[in-house]
Amino acid sequence: MNLIRHATYFMASLLLFASLSSSFAQSDEYVMVTFISGLEYWRDAYRGMEDAAQVLGVRTLYTGAVRYDISEQITVLEQVIAMQPAGILLTVMNPEALKDSINRGIAQGIPIVTFDADSPLSNRYAFLGTGNYQAGAVAARYLCSQVSSGEVAISSVPAQHNHVERRQGFIDTLENECPGLTVVAITDDRTDSAVAAREMAAVLMANPDVVGIFATNASGGVGVAQATREAGLSEQVTIVSFDFDEGTLDMIDEGLIDATLAQSTWQMGYWGLKFLYAIANDQIRSIADWKAAGISPLPPIVDTGVVVITAENSRFWRR
Amino acid sequence: MNLIRHATYFMASLLLFASLSSSFAQSDEYVMVTFISGLEYWRDAYRGMEDAAQVLGVRTLYTGAVRYDISEQITVLEQVIAMQPAGILLTVMNPEALKDSINRGIAQGIPIVTFDADSPLSNRYAFLGTGNYQAGAVAARYLCSQVSSGEVAISSVPAQHNHVERRQGFIDTLENECPGLTVVAITDDRTDSAVAAREMAAVLMANPDVVGIFATNASGGVGVAQATREAGLSEQVTIVSFDFDEGTLDMIDEGLIDATLAQSTWQMGYWGLKFLYAIANDQIRSIADWKAAGISPLPPIVDTGVVVITAENSRFWRR
Numbered sequence: 001m002n003l004i005r006h007a008t009y010f011m012a013s014l015l016l017f018a019s020l021s022s023s024f025a026q027s028d029e030y031v032m033v034t035f036i037s038g039l040e041y042w043r044d045a046y047r048g049m050e051d052a053a054q055v056l057g058v059r060t061l062y063t064g065a066v067r068y069d070i071s072e073q074i075t076v077l078e079q080v081i082a083m084q085p086a087g088i089l090l091t092v093m094n095p096e097a098l099k100d101s102i103n104r105g106i107a108q109g110i111p112i113v114t115f116d117a118d119s120p121l122s123n124r125y126a127f128l129g130t131g132n133y134q135a136g137a138v139a140a141r142y143l144c145s146q147v148s149s150g151e152v153a154i155s156s157v158p159a160q161h162n163h164v165e166r167r168q169g170f171i172d173t174l175e176n177e178c179p180g181l182t183v184v185a186i187t188d189d190r191t192d193s194a195v196a197a198r199e200m201a202a203v204l205m206a207n208p209d210v211v212g213i214f215a216t217n218a219s220g221g222v223g224v225a226q227a228t229r230e231a232g233l234s235e236q237v238t239i240v241s242f243d244f245d246e247g248t249l250d251m252i253d254e255g256l257i258d259a260t261l262a263q264s265t266w267q268m269g270y271w272g273l274k275f276l277y278a279i280a281n282d283q284i285r286s287i288a289d290w291k292a293a294g295i296s297p298l299p300p301i302v303d304t305g306v307v308v309i310t311a312e313n314s315r316f317w318r319r
Numbered sequence: 320m321n322l323i324r325h326a327t328y329f330m331a332s333l334l335l336f337a338s339l340s341s342s343f344a345q346s347d348e349y350v351m352v353t354f355i356s357g358l359e360y361w362r363d364a365y366r367g368m369e370d371a372a373q374v375l376g377v378r379t380l381y382t383g384a385v386r387y388d389i390s391e392q393i394t395v396l397e398q399v400i401a402m403q404p405a406g407i408l409l410t411v412m413n414p415e416a417l418k419d420s421i422n423r424g425i426a427q428g429i430p431i432v433t434f435d436a437d438s439p440l441s442n443r444y445a446f447l448g449t450g451n452y453q454a455g456a457v458a459a460r461y462l463c464s465q466v467s468s469g470e471v472a473i474s475s476v477p478a479q480h481n482h483v484e485r486r487q488g489f490i491d492t493l494e495n496e497c498p499g500l501t502v503v504a505i506t507d508d509r510t511d512s513a514v515a516a517r518e519m520a521a522v523l524m525a526n527p528d529v530v531g532i533f534a535t536n537a538s539g540g541v542g543v544a545q546a547t548r549e550a551g552l553s554e555q556v557t558i559v560s561f562d563f564d565e566g567t568l569d570m571i572d573e574g575l576i577d578a579t580l581a582q583s584t585w586q587m588g589y590w591g592l593k594f595l596y597a598i599a600n601d602q603i604r605s606i607a608d609w610k611a612a613g614i615s616p617l618p619p620i621v622d623t624g625v626v627v628i629t630a631e632n633s634r635f636w637r638r
Contacts, residue, residue: 131620267618274593293626293635299586300624301450307614316612 027086029059030273035073035093037064040319041265042091045115048269049089056277058086070097081105087276088112089269095119111279113298115268125296126275128268131303132162135261136169136216138306139240140178142259143212146238149180150211153203155189155196155220166216166242181212189220196223197230204231211237218243218260225256244309244317252314261306262317268304348378349592350404354392354412356383359638360584361410364434367588368408375596377405389416400424406595407431408588414438430598432617434587444615445594447587450622451481454580455488455535457625458559459497461578462531465557468499469530472522474508474515474539485535485561500531508539515542516549523550530556537562537579544575563628563636571633580625581636587623 032049034042046062053060063080065072073093078101080088088105092098092114102122105112111125118127143152154170157163167186174181185203189196196219204210204227213228215221221241228237234256241248241260251257275298290297309317351368353361365381372379382399384391392412397420399407407424411417411433421441424431430444437446462471473489476482486505493500504522508515515538523529523546532547534540540560547556553575560567560579570576594617609616628636 128618134620264615264618266614267616270616271618292632294628294632295585295626295635296583296624297586297589299447299583299590299621301453301622302618303620303622305615305619307612309613313611313613316614 027084028057029061029083029085030087030089030276031061031063031080031083031085032089032269033073033077033080034062034064034091035070036068037062037066043319045091045265045269045272048266048271049273050269051266052270052273052277056273058273058277060273061085065093068093070094074098074101077101077105081108081110084108085110086280087273089272089276090114090124091116092119093117095121098122111276113272113275115272116263116265125279126272126298126300126302128272128275128302128304130263130306132165133169134303135242135263135306136166136171136214137173138308139166139214139242139261140170140173142308143214143238143240144174144178144181146258147181147211148178150182151184151207151209152181152212152214153185153187153200153207153210153224154183155187155200155213155215155224157191157216157220158186158188163216167214170214184210189215189217189223191217191219193219193223193226196220197226198223200224200227201231204228204233208233213237213239215239215241217241218245218248221257221260222247222251225251229256246318249309249314249317252309252311255311259308259310262309263306264304271302271304346403346405347376348380348402348404349406349408349595350380350382350399350402351408351588352392352396352399353381353383353410354389355387356381356385362638363584364410364588364591367585367590368592369588370585371589371592371596375592377592377596379592380404384412387412389413393417393420396420396424400427400429403427404429405599406592408591408595409433409443410435411438412436414440417441430595432591432594434591435582435584444598445591445617445619445621447591447594447621447623449582449625451484452488453622454561454582454625455485455490455533456492457627458485458533458561458580459489459492461627462533462557462559463493463497463500465577466500466530467497469501470503470526470528471500471531471533472504472506472519472526472529472543473502474506474519474532474534474543476510476535476539477505477507482535486533489533503529508534508536508542510536510538512538512542512545515539516545517542519543519546520550523547523552527552532556532558534558534560536560537564537567540576540579541566541570544570548575565637568628568633568636571628571630574630578627578629581628582625583623590621590623 049060065076070093099119099122106123113126114124115128156167184207187199213224215224228234239257244260248260368379384395389412418438418441425442432445433443434447475486503526506518532543534543547553558576563579567579
């Protein structure tokens with residue numbers, strides 16, 4: 001027992017020494033900074049960060065602007081920078097407005113990585129988020145695995161860039177990989193389920209042979225599922241939605257929606273912290289001169305992808 | 320001393336136990352599989368893999384098809400799968416031809432990640448490579464930082480997808496972020512410096528006020544630098560190239576080429592191994608049921624970015 005106690009002490013000393021000598025950061029605390037910080041959507045991202053922290057043996061802190069308010073988020077970010085943490089994982093409410101604060105933090109030696117929403121022209125080391133064009137391709141491939149020929153409709157938001165990208169990835173992938181499916185109508189649902197239901201009802205009236213619908217947002221998905229049910233076409237139409245709430249999961253379990261795509265927010269937190277740790281601990285041995293060489297050890301853009309949720313795995317996604 | 324010897328033994332036992340209990344892979348060896356395996360280009364990727372291996376305390380092995388021969392690469396990959404390694408980092412000579420072998424390896428429980436060239440429709444966990452559109456945007460931003468108005472020419476390969484993407488990212492970014500620069504000519508250099516020089520000489524004859532050239536490949540870059548020198552326009556024209564060989568670096572040091580973009584192959588190896596290790600060692604604690612939930616813990620597409628090489632940092636890139 002005495003040996004074990006000594007050995008434990010000895011190991012602890014070794015580990016302490018190793019951690020002090022390998023790290024140039026003063027703190028071992030990594031901070032996640034969001035906006036609308038109470039939002040359920042961030043929870044999985046922070047869970048990923050906590051998982052990585054457990055593996056790495058470091059501490060984490062969650063904070064953010066409580067409201068959807070850019071001056072509040074700037075204030076919070078500046079306060080976090082003043083704490084001199086080991087690294088910051090930041091989701092960006094406004095890319096231009098936060099750029100100067102991001103660059104100031106990095107100039108002070110604090111690694112900053114963005115997630116979910118980026119400030120691409122700042123000096124942030126990396127961005128982790130959903131590649132919306134690729135996500136649209138996943139929707140197309142799922143639909144094609146269920147039904148390979150017939151008419152298809154899309155419920156989307158033409159005014160929003162991320163929705164346009166999802167739609168375009170979907171359309172291009174059908175054309176290239178599943179030419180039996182033809183897009184016959186695209187509606188504007190304004191992310192409102194009542195609007196989505198009304199617009200899609202009109203499309204189904206004009207195109208009663210539609211076999212598939214892709215909705216680029218969760219409210220749109222719920223709305224088009226209501227429209228197909230009311231038109232008596234639930235059996236005939238395969239619906240693929242995007243994102244989810246309890247309503248989406250209920251409709252998946254009832255068979256009204258066939259699948260939805262969940263964004264991989266867990267990964268953003270998990271790999272975000274692993275990235276920050278790699279910078280903060282200078283593990284980059286063979287390119288110790290990476291700063292002088294102008295080399296970034298982190299990938300500038302990471303597409304964390306989407307997960308297809310169906311009745312098979314929907315239970316894992318209940319909160 | 321005795322205590323230390325005991326403690327060391329104790330620690331080794333503990334570590335051994337930890338590694339046996341946390342890992343479901345039998346091996347701790349990770350294998351990189353390439354084609355034209357003697358190619359200099361892969362060296363930095365394997366160096367990144369070795370760096371990550373040192374951090375993680377695992378072994379690596381480098382192998383590949385010696386020739387540019389798809390049946391040889393299939394054979395090598397099948398042999399590596401038969402070794403039951405802890406993971407495989409694979410660059411893909413032909414996405415369709417290797418798909419079945421990749422899927423077979425993964426079905427046997429061997430994590431496979433692709434790098435530099437992908438098999439997007441296989442079951443590979445992740446792909447790490449250069450986002451060519453984004454790389455074109457980096458070229459545009461660099462050029463714009465040197466000269467903000469005037470005529471610009473592009474030397475490219477219209478028949479090759481990666482070159483088209485680089486060109487498009489360049490053109491779109493100039494339009495959006497640097498409208499003072501206007502593209503007046505695009506040549507086809509067929510990745511041949513003599514062709515590039517001849518084509519660009521004709522462009523410079525017709526457009527003597529050109530202030531910038533983007534070449535989407537290293538041979539093109541060398542060729543257009545020859546053309547501007549022969550036209551006596553080296554001072555006037557800022558040249559941004561892509562990839563590099565010794566000739567490119569020499570011309571950078573002589574001031575004939577202003578910058579080139581190096582692909583981050585080191586990152587592909589470094590993060591590729593970190594990704595494989597995360598799967599093989601099941602570090603994903605809070606989603607231990609990730610396989611049942613259909614969740615991938617790895618990002619499907621990672622853009623490892625480019626590094627701008629100029630006369631300031633060219634010495635770090637000499638091999």
